[in-house]
Amino acid sequence: GGDLGGLSGGNPGGNPSVGPGGPPNAASLFAGLLLPPEAMMPPAYWLSISSTLPPVVPWRSPSFATAFIVMTLLGGIMIIWAVRTLLVPVKTLALAAEALGRDVANAPPLPETGPLEIVTAAIAFNTMAARVRRFVEDRTFLLTAIGHDLRTPITRLKLRAEYMEDDEQRTKMLADLDEMEAMVSATLAFGRDAATSEKLVRLDLASLLRTILDDAADGDPAHAEALSYAGPEHLPVRARPLALKRALANLIGNALKYGDAAAVTLHLPVRGIARIDIEDQGPGVPPEHMERVFEPFRRLEISRNRETGGSGLGLSIARNILRAHGGDIILANRPGGGLRVSVNLPV
Ligand SMILES: Nc1ncnc2c1ncn2[C@@H]1O[C@H](COP(=O)(O)OP(=O)(O)OP(=O)(O)O)[C@@H](O)[C@H]1O
Numbered sequence: 001g002g003d004l005g006g007l008s009g010g011n012p013g014g015n016p017s018v019g020p021g022g023p024p025n026a027a028s029l030f031a032g033l034l035l036p037p038e039a040m041m042p043p044a045y046w047l048s049i050s051s052t053l054p055p056v057v058p059w060r061s062p063s064f065a066t067a068f069i070v071m072t073l074l075g076g077i078m079i080i081w082a083v084r085t086l087l088v089p090v091k092t093l094a095l096a097a098e099a100l101g102r103d104v105a106n107a108p109p110l111p112e113t114g115p116l117e118i119v120t121a122a123i124a125f126n127t128m129a130a131r132v133r134r135f136v137e138d139r140t141f142l143l144t145a146i147g148h149d150l151r152t153p154i155t156r157l158k159l160r161a162e163y164m165e166d167d168e169q170r171t172k173m174l175a176d177l178d179e180m181e182a183m184v185s186a187t188l189a190f191g192r193d194a195a196t197s198e199k200l201v202r203l204d205l206a207s208l209l210r211t212i213l214d215d216a217a218d219g220d221p222a223h224a225e226a227l228s229y230a231g232p233e234h235l236p237v238r239a240r241p242l243a244l245k246r247a248l249a250n251l252i253g254n255a256l257k258y259g260d261a262a263a264v265t266l267h268l269p270v271r272g273i274a275r276i277d278i279e280d281q282g283p284g285v286p287p288e289h290m291e292r293v294f295e296p297f298r299r300l301e302i303s304r305n306r307e308t309g310g311s312g313l314g315l316s317i318a319r320n321i322l323r324a325h326g327g328d329i330i331l332a333n334r335p336g337g338g339l340r341v342s343v344n345l346p347v
């Protein structure tokens with residue numbers, strides 16, 4: 001490919017004529033190059049060739065550009081394919097973790113197939129899920145067993161307390177024993193809930209809320225006026241009906257018990273999450289107790305003073321139920337007084 005920049009012949013003797021035997025043709029010129037130097041002495045010719053090769057610019061070549069584009073595209077497709085293939089199990093793992101968080105008892109195991117590393121990760125995940133499940137079951141079993149076994153001595157103590165001479169002491173003791181009995185029953189119910197896991201079904205959240213409010217009004221006619229519902233006529237969600245009803249009834253019951261009112265507002269789902277606000281007109285919850293009231297058996301002093309019976313399990317059960325649905329409960333004091341309980345629930 002190089003072009004012959006210059007071709008000049010000359011004889012060192014200064015003879016202007018062009019060598020012996022007439023003008024040189026190309027063959028004889030090049031033949032001279034193959035001769036040893038002594039053979040090139042006069043009357044042979046010197047041949048000087050200068051040539052400029054074009055600079056190497058492969059991307060200017062159309063064939064190179066085509067090959068480059070094709071290879072880049074193919075390489076890109078292969079990389080995307082490989083990354084996708086590698087990421088699929090990661091996504092499956094994320095979904096499985098999410099499912100386990102929502103429902104420890106019924107979450108399906110991860111398939112243990114694929115490349116070695118994925119199988120190892122899946123086995124590790126399934127082992128962990130089994131341990132978590134056993135841990136939860138053991139804890140629930142222990143709780144129910146203690147609750148169950150405490151019932152007999154409590155009954156016995158109640159019988160003995162009846163024989164106490166001091167009237168005042170007897171009344172107080174019986175009240176304490178009643179409280180203990182209520183706590184034990186609540187614990188047993190808690191264990192029973194954890195053991196029986198309902199199936200998720202489609203239900204109408206708006207109707208469910210109105211039913212709970214109607215029931216609350218029937219149970220507490222004095223406060224029927226203070227109960228209200230605002231929101232859509234219907235809102236289908238996927239949920240466990242009995243559990244969700246228990247959770248929401250707990251919250252509405254609290255609003256009535258401690259706040260003398262329950263204004264329920266159902267907001268249409270935003271990014272797949274419906275929100276229920278339950279507002280009351282009570283004292284609210286001091287900010288430092290906002291998380292504490294969710295602890296089992298935790299009751300604030302104000303509620304003790306008001307002599308509202310209760311075991312302190314309501315909020316903890318309600319939060320458990322909502323979290324098992326992938327939602328949550330958030331407390332906030334309203335600027336105008338009273339508590340706002342916000343319930344988030346994926347539809
Ligand atoms: N709407 C509210 N306004 C003010 N305080 C509240 C409100 N809801 C709950 N609390 C406080 O939080 C505590 C815990 O509530 P939680 O529902 O867990 O138990 P409880 O109502 O006392 O008993 P249970 O619900 O088990 O019958 C209550 O005792 C009360 O002090």
Ligand SMILES: [Mg+2]
Nearest residue numbers: 250254314315
């Ligand atoms: Mg309660």
